[in-house]
Amino acid sequence: YVWNISFNDNHHLNNLTDQELNSFVSPKLTLYGHTSTVTCICVSTELDLVVSGSLDGxxxxxxxxxxxxVRTLRPMGDPIVNLQLSNERHILIQTEKDDTHLFxxxxxxxxxRTKKLEYKxxxxxxSDQHIxxxxxxMSLPQPTNNSVVARIVIKHMFEMKTMQTIRLRTQINCLYFTKDFSHLLxxxxxxxxxxxxxxKKSLSKHVAKNNQM
Structure with a gap:
């Protein structure tokens, strides 16, 4: 579904009852096309595009x-588990079955470009130049304070070559860029x-860890 959200006054969503919320949020469009579970969606109002990925590949x-x-992309038939849409009109798709692939x-x-990865x-x-x-x-049986249990891998978008690796001592849940791409959360x-x-635009060359909150 594509939903409309309309505000006629200064109401805040967190103060609305379910009945009031339904009056602000209403379905606008229903999109069809997948034959299995939809796993991921990206929306860009600037590009006027909705991109969806499914277990049907x-x-x-x-x-x-x-x-x-508009069209359907069929990378290789394996389930699509994640995708990203950039403002520069590129779509990055992750498939995963026996192996992990990026398209x-x-x-x-x-x-x-397509690339098979040796890790999940x-x-x-x-971003505009980077993945x-x-x-x-894998969790270590007896991790120490210096154990590296996760990493952030920065790749060149078009060549998919690794440019930098940032090692962490705690496992990662999620990543998020600030609007101007100045900070990675x-x-x-x-x-x-x-x-x-x-x-900006030199992510792989100027990375520094700020205070942890």
Whole structure:
């Protein structure tokens, strides 16, 4: 579904009852096309695109405004577990079955690059020049304070070559970029938020860990 959210006054969502919330949020469009469970969705109002991935191995592209079907991407038939859509009109798809694969497409359906990975991806982000991957290692029987149990892998978007690896002593839950791509937020399993700062468009060269909160 594509939903409309409309505000006529200064109501705050967290103060609304279920009945009041239903008056603000209403379904606008229903999108069809997958034959199995939808696992991931990305929306860009700037590009007027909705991109969805499914266990059926397909990635469908629609318009946001009118829900018009655009095209279907079929990387290799394996279940799609994650995808990212960049403002530069690229789609990054992660499939996972026996192996983990990444596929980089243009929104026009052109396949730019594919890569098989030797590790499982927890989360991923796509910026204008980089792919950011979160990877957790297998839990150690007796971890120490210096044990590396996770890493953030920074890859060149088009070549998919590793440019930098940031090692962490706690496992990762999720990644998030701030709006201007100046900070990478890393949610970790010990309840902290790690903030990585970077010079814009030079993420791999200027990474420094800020205070953990």
């Amino acid at each position: 397909t990635c469908n592209i629609y318009t946001v405004e009118h829900g018009i079907y 980089l497409y243009t929104i026009n359906g052109g396949l730019i 991806i927890v989360d991923m982000l796509l 950011i991957l979160a990877v957790n290692h 890393v949610g970790v399993k010990d309840g902290k938020l790690i903030v990585l700062t970077a010079e």
